[in-house]
Amino acid sequence: MQDVKSNEKPVMKRIMLKLSGEALAGDKKTGFDEETVKGVALQVKQLADDGIEVGIVTGGGNFWRGRESESIDRTKADQIGMLATVMNCIYVSEIFRSVGMKTAILTPFACGAFTELFSKDRANRYFSEGTVIFFAGGTGHPYFSTDTGVVLRAVEVEADVILLAKSIDGVYDSDPKLNPGAKKYDELSIDQVVAENLQVVDMTASILARDNKMPMWVFGLNEKDSIVGTVKGRFTGTKVTV
Numbered sequence: 034m035q036d037v038k039s040n041e042k043p044v045m046k047r048i049m050l051k052l053s054g055e056a057l058a059g060d061k062k063t064g065f066d067e068e069t070v071k072g073v074a075l076q077v078k079q080l081a082d083d084g085i086e087v088g089i090v091t092g093g094g095n096f097w098r099g100r101e102s103e104s105i106d107r108t109k110a111d112q113i114g115m116l117a118t119v120m121n122c123i124y125v126s127e128i129f130r131s132v133g134m135k136t137a138i139l140t141p142f143a144c145g146a147f148t149e150l151f152s153k154d155r156a157n158r159y160f161s162e163g164t165v166i167f168f169a170g171g172t173g174h175p176y177f178s179t180d181t182g183v184v185l186r187a188v189e190v191e192a193d194v195i196l197l198a199k200s201i202d203g204v205y206d207s208d209p210k211l212n213p214g215a216k217k218y219d220e221l222s223i224d225q226v227v228a229e230n231l232q233v234v235d236m237t238a239s240i241l242a243r244d245n246k247m248p249m250w251v252f253g254l255n256e257k258d259s260i261v262g263t264v265k266g267r268f269t270g271t272k273v274t275v
Contacts, residue, residue, distance in 0.1 A: 045264060047086040047160065049187040050077070050196045051179070054094035056254050057121060063095055065124055073198075074129045076260040077165060081134055085264060086160040088190060090168050090183040091125060093117030111175035118179060119144060122169035135164040141173030156190050180234035181241060188245045195242070195249045196263055197233070202253030203271035204233055220272045223249075233273055246275040 052073065059066025077087055096117040102110060119140060126136040137159045139151040148169060149155065159166050171182035187195045201209065202217070204226075209215040223243040226233050233239065233251060242249060252259050252270030262268065 045085070045193040047088070047190070047192045048080075048194055048196055048264060049088045049090065049183060049190070049192040050198060050260065051183045052089060052091045052125075052198055052254070053200070054092040054096065054117070054121060056198060056200060057091065057125065058095040065095070067128065070125055070128045071132065073254070073260065074125075074132045074134070076258060077129065078132055078134055079261050080264055081163060081165055084163075086163075088156070088160075088166045088168055088186060088192065089122075089125070090179055090186060091118055091121040092179045093121060096120065108175040111171075111177075114179075115142075115170045115173070118171060119148065119169040122167035123147060126165075126167050129165055135162065136167060137164050138167045138169055140168075140170035142170055144170075151186075153189055160190070177237065178235050180238035184234065184238045184241045184245075184247060187247055188241070192247070195247060196260065197249055197251045198254035198260060199251060200254065202256060202269065204231055204251050204273070206231075218271045220274060223273055223275050226273055233271075242273075243275060248275050249273040 055062065057065055057070055059069040080087055093114045097113050122138050126138055129136050138148040139156060140148040141151050143150060151168065156166055168182065168186045171177060171179050172185055183195060204218045204221065205215040207215045223239060225231070227236070227239050227243060230236070233249060234242070250263060250268065250270060250272050252263050252268065263270070
């Protein structure tokens with residue numbers, strides 16, 4: 034992996050990065066793909082070494098998709114999903130540590146010695162120390178997705194932007210896997226996302242982002258150096274503006 038040229042200046046100071054559980058699984062579609070996670074870690078290390086503060090939220094889809102089950106109560110299914118995100122964050126945090134970063138895992142509920150309870154003050158202290166923070170466990174409540182969790186945490190810690198690293202390289206007017214003629218947006222407003230239900234994030238998260246003027250940038254995780262490029266001005270995805 035090539036380092037970003039030193040004369041490229043960051044365009045933001047504090048970011049919130051959302052990684053889907055499926056992205057962590059790579060081609061295996063379940064569990065973890067260590068090379069994929071290590072590739073993400075090496076990119077984030079470049080940002081942290083440049084003084085950019087990084088918060089991360091992971092999904093849990095590589096372990097659990099409770100909404101697909103008709104046999105489990107929704108509240109219990111969502112609780113399992115929250116725990117899946119904790120497992121993901123513990124694993125990814127250790128990979129990050131293996132390449133030389135300091136990490137912390139904050140959750141909205143107690144997990145014994147595995148994590149620490151979230152507070153804005155605690156998060157800001159870790160950021161000031163150059164620590165990459167994993168925000169696990171979603172909002173801590175059922176009926177809210179990790180989409181809502183990432184927007185909530187981004188608003189609380191006053192991130193400059195949410196970076197949504199997906200398996201697709203931006204926002205389209207229809208599913209490009211089903212429609213070869215689907216149109217990719219370079220930029221669109223959060224009002225348009227809400228009005229047209231474009232599924233950048235779910236509706237609750239979209240409205241929370243709109244009301245708190247939190248921009249979201251959508252890009253493809255699998256593109257080379259896409260995280261670093263997005264932060265340092267070489268962006269090829271879709272900007273959702275507020």
